[in-house]
Amino acid sequence: MYTSKISGLGHYVPENVVTNDDLSRLMDTNDAWIQERTGIKERRHIKKGDGNTTSGMGVKAATIALERANLSPSDIEMIVFATLSPDMYFPGGGVQVQELMGMDTIPALDVRNQCSGFVYALSVADQYVKTGMYKHVLVIGSENHSGGLDFSTRGRGVSVIFGDGAGAAVVSRNTDGQGGILSTHLHSEGKHKDELALQGPSTGYWVPEIIEKNPQEDIPYYPYMNGQFVFKHAIVRFTEVIMEGLKANGLGLEDIDMLIPHQANLRISQFIQKKLKLSDDQVFNNIQKYGNTTAASIPIALTEAWELGKIKDGDLVVLAAFGSGFTWGSVIMRW
Structure with a gap:
């Protein structure tokens, strides 16, 4: 049995900042109401025409993570992609990442565990590396919530909470025995x-x-x-x-x-x-x-x-x- 560790991290969020005051123009809410209940002051939303998608944001985060791990896309042997908001009902975002990053025909696994999706995905990557099957697994969590929220007063209890963005980690075989x-x-x-x-x-x-x-x-x-x-x-x-x-x-x-x-x-x-x-x-x-x-x-x-x-x-x-x-x-x- 090997051990695994995170060798690189990256994240990406859209440039479009949506404040609580912005939402108050769409629904019956205000900054004080939102902050008191959630602690949230602002969030990022994909803006029409900015080119962002769930898989695309995942690629942007993954690119940073790979650079920090001193790896290239060809070094990755598996993708584990966690999301509740894939670009399509099927197939999942993992295969889109594989295509967009020009990777070989490596396996791409999608995890649909919502808020615990990244923890579940990380556990999967950990096991594949620990058993010796793969040396480097790319784990991504990415979400486009804003495309499916109700921005009326009816939906404010949910819609004020969620934002868009992506994070990625490279899980690698731990060769020096330190940490992991x-x-x-x-x-x-x-x-x-x-x-x-x-x-x-x-x-x-x-x-x-x-x-x-x-x-x-x-x-x-x-x-x-x-x-x-x-x-x-x-x-x-x-x-x-x-x-x-x-x-x-x-x-x-x-x-x-x-x-x-x-x-x-x-x-x-x-x-x-x-x-x-x-x-x-x-x-x-x-x-x-x-x-x-x-x-x-x-x-x-x-x-x-x-x-x-x-x-x-x-x-x-x-x-x-x-x-x-x-x-x-x-x-x-x-x-």
């Missing part, structure tokens, strides 16, 4: 699947049925979220899966140098920080600038924390996510 991914921990609880979901269009709720049976004011092809229910479960599962990862490695909360939580809601992150008694230096949040970018949120935040010098060699880094499904997970790694 120590363990990953994954869970799901499908009985709560309807509490945070997009029901249609889908094969179970297709377009003709939507048009025929649903009045305009009850459109099921916009995301639904039971906010309080999700919040209550998130704070429990976040704590459980972080502690599970630490315990598996004989570590404690005092050993954490940096916790990167999925950027779902700043209030959730603050609650977890307080519950675990972590200092501000031990937790990194950037939801204030980007909103919730779902599968992209952890790699964007991880990249920014590293760029800012908040993550250094030898640090214990913990990633944790919770979201639709419900699914949740954690990654424990030594940088």
